[in-house]
Amino acid sequence: MAVRDDIRRIRAIVWKDITTELRSKAGFNSVAALGVTILVLFGLALGPDGPALKDAAAGALWLAVLFAGVLAFNRSYQVELDGGALEALLLYPGARWAIFAGKLIANLIFVTLMLVIVVPVGIVLFSVSVPSTWPSILGVMMLGVVGIVALGTFYSAMSSRSRAREVLLPLLLYPMLIPVLLASMSATKALLFGDVMQETGAWVQMLAAFDVIFLVATFVAFEYVIEV
Amino acid sequence: MSPATSGQFGPPKPTPASLGWVAILFFVFAQVYSVLTSPADAMMGHLQKMMYVHVPAAWVTFAAFAVVLMASVLYLWKDDERADLLAASSAEVGSLFCGLTLVLGMLWGRPTWGVWWSWDARLTSTLVLFLIFVGYLALRSFVEDPQRRGQWSAAVGILGAINVPIVWMSVRWWRTLHQIQSNPRGLSPEYLRGLLLNVAAFTLLVIWFIWRRYEAARYERAAEHAAQAAALGGNNG
Numbered sequence: 001m002a003v004r005d006d007i008r009r010i011r012a013i014v015w016k017d018i019t020t021e022l023r024s025k026a027g028f029n030s031v032a033a034l035g036v037t038i039l040v041l042f043g044l045a046l047g048p049d050g051p052a053l054k055d056a057a058a059g060a061l062w063l064a065v066l067f068a069g070v071l072a073f074n075r076s077y078q079v080e081l082d083g084g085a086l087e088a089l090l091l092y093p094g095a096r097w098a099i100f101a102g103k104l105i106a107n108l109i110f111v112t113l114m115l116v117i118v119v120p121v122g123i124v125l126f127s128v129s130v131p132s133t134w135p136s137i138l139g140v141m142m143l144g145v146v147g148i149v150a151l152g153t154f155y156s157a158m159s160s161r162s163r164a165r166e167v168l169l170p171l172l173l174y175p176m177l178i179p180v181l182l183a184s185m186s187a188t189k190a191l192l193f194g195d196v197m198q199e200t201g202a203w204v205q206m207l208a209a210f211d212v213i214f215l216v217a218t219f220v221a222f223e224y225v226i227e228v
Numbered sequence: 229m230s231p232a233t234s235g236q237f238g239p240p241k242p243t244p245a246s247l248g249w250v251a252i253l254f255f256v257f258a259q260v261y262s263v264l265t266s267p268a269d270a271m272m273g274h275l276q277k278m279m280y281v282h283v284p285a286a287w288v289t290f291a292a293f294a295v296v297l298m299a300s301v302l303y304l305w306k307d308d309e310r311a312d313l314l315a316a317s318s319a320e321v322g323s324l325f326c327g328l329t330l331v332l333g334m335l336w337g338r339p340t341w342g343v344w345w346s347w348d349a350r351l352t353s354t355l356v357l358f359l360i361f362v363g364y365l366a367l368r369s370f371v372e373d374p375q376r377r378g379q380w381s382a383a384v385g386i387l388g389a390i391n392v393p394i395v396w397m398s399v400r401w402w403r404t405l406h407q408i409q410s411n412p413r414g415l416s417p418e419y420l421r422g423l424l425l426n427v428a429a430f431t432l433l434v435i436w437f438i439w440r441r442y443e444a445a446r447y448e449r450a451a452e453h454a455a456q457a458a459a460l461g462g463n464n465g
Contacts (some may be wrong), residue, residue, distance in 0.1 A: 158367065158380045158384075159367075161376075162370045162380075164366075168363075168366060171362070172363040172367060175359040175360045175363060175391075176360065176388065178395050179394045179398040182399070202401070206401065217387055217390060224379045224382065224383050
């Protein structure tokens with residue numbers, strides 16, 4: 001009964017966010033362009049020689065996703081605030097977590113689409129040879145993105161409604177994301193280099209555990225940050 | 229949620245002035261006593277004396293952040309604004325001592341390990357703890373509405389506290405794949421006495437700091453409530 005209604009609510013919010021984005025495309029284009037730009041900057045910072053670039057490719061890619069993603073998360077609530085739509089959204093009957101779930105899924109789709117553009121650019125710029133285990137790398141990327149998006153969607157619910165949101169979101173989010181980033185980078189790097197130390201499995205397990213912990217924590221805590 | 233009920237309290241009881249004097253005098257005594265009585269370490273020499281400031285600072289940092297966690301949970305549970313003010317006061321004092329712990333640790337690490345910084349689990353998670361609470365304090369200063377500030381910072385404080393053991397675990401795992409961690413060495417009784425004395429002295433100092441900060445926070449909130457009441461024409465209940 002109620003669960004079905006909540007699922008309908010989540011779907012409506014996801015659909016609304018995607019429609020808004022499809023009509024303008026400005027947000028997605030600029031965020032994806034920023035992701036590519038960050039990769040270029042990392043490439044320049046790490047120098048032109050091949051081995052160093054290849055070594056740093058996994059780290060650079062995840063940081064590019066993180067830096068570009070932060071803009072997407074703030075935007076996700078910003079579009080609501082501009083028209084006073086968030087108040088209306090909160091006035092609708094139903095559980096608060098449905099709003100969080102809707103925003104979370106919309107951001108997941110957004111960041112995943114960004115990866116579709118950023119990853120091939122990274123492969124080219126950092127001269128990465130794609131290993132045969134690439135489906136596992138895709139899996140690691142999805143797990144990493146879930147962790148980043150869960151915390152990002154949660155913290156931007158606060159930061160977007162405060163003063164100095166551009167500063168506040170990274171300041172709150174980056175330290176919290178250290179475990180997720182560390183696990184994602186290490187697993188990606190291990191897979192890129194053929195998993196010689198047999199460490200990928202442990203990293204992926206940790207990453208999955210972090211995703212579960214942070215998803216549960218943010219779902220519970222969201223009630224407190226969206227009501228006021 | 230009952231926003232109107234929270235914050236209906238008068239000015240606080242002032243912190244007893246004697247507490248401050250006792251804390252300072254005890255701290256001076258503990259430092260002098262431990263420095264004079266402890267023999268030079270076989271490996272570190274008199275550098276060992278750093279232990280009497282670095283280790284107590286670390287311990288009271290974790291105690292202060294534990295207070296933040298408990299006060300945040302209490303605030304979300306009971307909606308009592310005083311818990312929020314206590315959390316904020318402890319977070320400020322805890323961040324101060326966390327920063328002190330890191331700096332003292334680096335000053336100690338450079339001559340003993342030969343490096344200012346090592347990416348081991350303890351150092352890294354302390355640094356992350358520091359960054360999380362810098363974010364916590366920034367959040368508090370960027371949000372005006374008291375109830376919003378209270379609930380948001382409580383959520384950030386609790387999630388931050390959950391995150392620290394997770395960071396510890398992940399950094400440890402990240403490290404162990406590269407090199408073995410250094411082990412803390414056993415402590416002989418002539419060092420332990422001075423250390424425990426200093427931990428007590430630091431604890432007293434921190435209690436005094438938090439109490440004073442909490443008192444100031446209570447006055448600030450009382451003044452805000454009074455200003456709000458005046459703006460609303462007398463009664464804000």
